[in-house]
Amino acid sequence: MESFNKFFEDWNLVLFGLLFWGSIFVAALLYIFEANMIVSLLGYALGLAFGLLAKYRGWSWIN
């Protein structure tokens, strides 16, 4: 449990960026920019990048 807590503490913003913001970016690419399915999956890459940026800048406001 302690190792899970440590993992969560260290990586929660990255996980949140990938899954939460990634899903939102994918939906935005699909519905707003009418991208195809393959291109829209880049939204998850954007989410991951946003999460990594948040981790290194300490941006917990993304959560």
Place this chain on the structure above:
Amino acid sequence: MDQLGQHLSDLSIEAERKVAITFMGRIEWEMIVIGLGQFTLWIATWVLVIVGTIPLYVGFLLALFTACNAYLPSHAGQHSHLSGGKKNLQWLDYWIGQISLIQHTQPHEILKATHLKHHAHTNDPDNDPDFFHGNAKNWWEAAVSANVAYNNDGPAMKVISKHIEDDPKFKKALEKGGSWVFLFFFAQIILAILYPIETFLLWWVPKRFAASYLGIVFSYYPHSGLDKGRYKNTRFWTNRMPRFLNHSMQIHTMHHMYPRICHYDEAKAIEALKPFMIERGMPGAEYIPEKLRWNPVTYIKEVYFGGR
């Protein structure tokens, strides 16, 4: 009132407490209704948007409304107003407070612990977790600070870390709220995967908007630029809007003077305590109208502009 009138010539602290205590101890049922009501409306909004009964933009506006009404019931629970201070009803303080905070993705226990530190150290930059939006340079900075001051290395987080080190009870309260943090974290992710745009506009944006609203109306206007001390740390103010649209934070000074008085009793308590407030030199007390109940106090301009 006759009994209260007898104390008016005696403006001692003891006399002040005798008057104040007459306004304490009831169960604030209005906040229970608001807490459960706003949460029910928010859930209904989700359902109605997903089944297509209302458009997303209407849902977004409703979610903004519910988010802005989500904090005060928890705040009432933090001060035991929902239980009326009765031990066998303390579950009301916790559960109504927590249910109401779901939209804010905040644990009631954690907000209670940090809010009580705010009361103990209002306007102290080293110990007040709300200092940074409460004492921002302007309303916009307060709106931003309410969201970023709690970043991992943000100034509010540094204050909280200091209290964690110094106060074991505070640390324990934060740990108790931890399971809700996990729950909210995964709930947001699951909903974002299933309903991404809806989660963004019905949950994330409204909660961030509400945090800014709270930073401006609950912290910045009442506290900015004032001293420390329960009679000096909060002002009467106006932004020219009826106070009923600002959760009556224009008269928040009553809450910092006697936190055990329920929110919906503050106006009549101020009417009775006005002579004591003037005697103590509370910022803006001299401008308090005789009648505050149902008074929108849109006109105490001198205090807001003169007091800054």
